[in-house]
Amino acid sequence: MAFDSFSDIEQRNRLPTLFEVLSRRTLAPVDLFSFYIYMRDQQRSVDYLDFWLDVSQHMSLCRHYVRELRRSVLVATPDLEKSGSKRSSTVLDNLENLGDIPLVEAGPSGMRGGIRDAEEREADQRLSAFLRSDGRPAGHSPQSSLGSQSAARIPSNERPSGRSLSTPEMAHDSNSPGHTVARPDIRASAEKILYTFLLPGSEREVVLPEELVVPVIQMIEEEGRDDPEVFDQVKDYVFQAMERDAFPGFLQAKALGNLVPLSVLARLAFALISFGGGFWGAFYVVLRDKPRHIRCWVILPFVIASYFLTSYQYKIDPVMAFLGYSEYTFMNWAPIREPYVRKLLNKRATATALTAFFVAAALSILFILVPGTML
Structure with missing residues (x-):
């Protein structure tokens, strides 16, 4: 057989x-x-x-x-x-x-x-x-x-x-x-x-x-x-x-990830760029003593940065894993058909997504609630 x-x-x-x-x-x-x-x-x-x-x-x-x-x-x-x-x-x-x-x-x-x-x-x-x-x-x-x-x-x-x-x-x-x-x-x-x-x-x-x-x-x-x-x-x-x-x-x-090395490195680059933009924006709104409804915009770059950083760390894209896809070559995705592998990837995707959420939430709350100052 x-x-x-x-x-x-x-x-x-x-x-x-x-x-x-x-x-x-x-x-x-x-x-x-x-x-x-x-x-x-x-x-x-x-x-x-x-x-x-x-x-x-x-x-x-x-x-x-x-x-x-x-x-x-x-x-x-x-x-x-x-x-x-x-x-x-x-x-x-x-x-x-x-x-x-x-x-x-x-x-x-x-x-x-x-x-x-x-x-x-x-x-x-x-x-x-x-x-x-x-x-x-x-x-x-x-x-x-x-x-x-x-x-x-x-x-x-x-x-x-x-x-x-x-x-x-x-x-x-x-x-x-x-x-x-x-x-x-x-x-x-x-x-x-x-x-x-x-x-x-x-x-x-x-x-x-x-x-x-x-x-x-x-x-x-x-x-x-x-x-x-x-x-x-x-x-x-x-x-x-x-x-x-x-x-x-x-x-x-x-079986434990769904990204190829080139895609992993690209996500690290996106994470570093997003973190740089997020920290620049966060320090700007704090040092300019902007109101909290404006500070909430720092959530966006931190979410992107945290998502790509955890994807780099665990070599898995949570969204694509939940959708049931794995990367064969760079940006070439195919369905996951092995049942046990799909279960493993879903579990790891859940853990990765939760990690990204907590990192983004912690950074966002820190810069939203910290007292501002006017320079």
């Missing part, structure tokens, strides 16, 4: 975990899109997240390849039995032993618990073992040829559509991918990850320990492997790095 049902999300009376965010089981403003923007604009380490997403997509390609191959072999079983080919019989036996491959989001290999997760890990291990045993140079895989021949026997109205599989999320919408996945696609996906993120001096190299990167390079370039287990250790390291270094700040910014 890519998504929990909305009732399950409502019952989740806690903040989400990183795996739930990466698995697209959360809603705005703690969804994967928000986390991507946070990693890009604030952490400046979006390459780590892109690496994770590409590895997840690679896992989806592998699962779809094996599912398609299994389906096509089962369709062609009578012809395989007639041929009596030892290779065909081996393929059929391996696919039968492999079982059905669950289409679930790829996660950290050693961090999931429970019976179902143990079954998913075992399925992933069987999948990698099958792909290793089936490893052939790109374009010369007997399995790929077998799959192509079997697909030709499937009626045209039962074949997968031509829509391309662009993200792992799309893999969960159906039991079949958008297009037929061939073995060269898996090889190309593994090489793309290697050449984009892992090779020293690559286009978007992620900083990783050498003892993790060197085995991956050897397995792909020297051993010709492209199964998902190739990236397991690197994927787990990247997950732990994001969970330790980036995710707490993400929750702090999105």
Whole structure:
């Protein structure tokens, strides 16, 4: 499942975990899109997240390849039995032993618990073992040829559509991918990850320990492997790095506040300007001994200053929080859809608004009631 049902999300009376965010089981403003923007604009380490997403997509390609191959072999079983080919019989036996491959989001290999997760890990291990045993140079895989021949026997109205599989999320919408996945696609996906993120001096190299990167390079370039287990250790390291270094700040910014850093700084500037105008006006009316109905005008700059100052301090806009909006990028607001996050933000917005009210009231009362003097 890519998504929990909305009732399950409502019952989740806690903040989400990183795996739930990466698995697209959360809603705005703690969804994967928000986390991507946070990693890009604030952490400046979006390459780590892109690496994770590409590895997840690679896992989806592998699962779809094996599912398609299994389906096509089962369709062609009578012809395989007639041929009596030892290779065909081996393929059929391996696919039968492999079982059905669950289409679930790829996660950290050693961090999931429970019976179902143990079954998913075992399925992933069987999948990698099958792909290793089936490893052939790109374009010369007997399995790929077998799959192509079997697909030709499937009626045209039962074949997968031509829509391309662009993200792992799309893999969960159906039991079949958008297009037929061939073995060269898996090889190309593994090489793309290697050449984009892992090779020293690559286009978007992620900083990783050498003892993790060197085995991956050897397995792909020297051993010709492209199964998902190739990236397991690197994927787990990247997950732990994001969970330790980036995710707490993400929750702090999105679950306990609704402003981006640039907006926070802008509010500090407005608060300082308003406080400057408010104090100038307050001292003017006191030193000129103005009547109290004129002094009441100092309430306006103090209210504005207090509101923006508390917004800066707590990184939350109370009015927008009450309206149910959070800021993705500067002045770009989107609805808050995660129920628990909305409750948290409403509580913090109430506390922030009360703080701003008391600060403004205290300053206003002080300068309205203080005895005046004529200079």
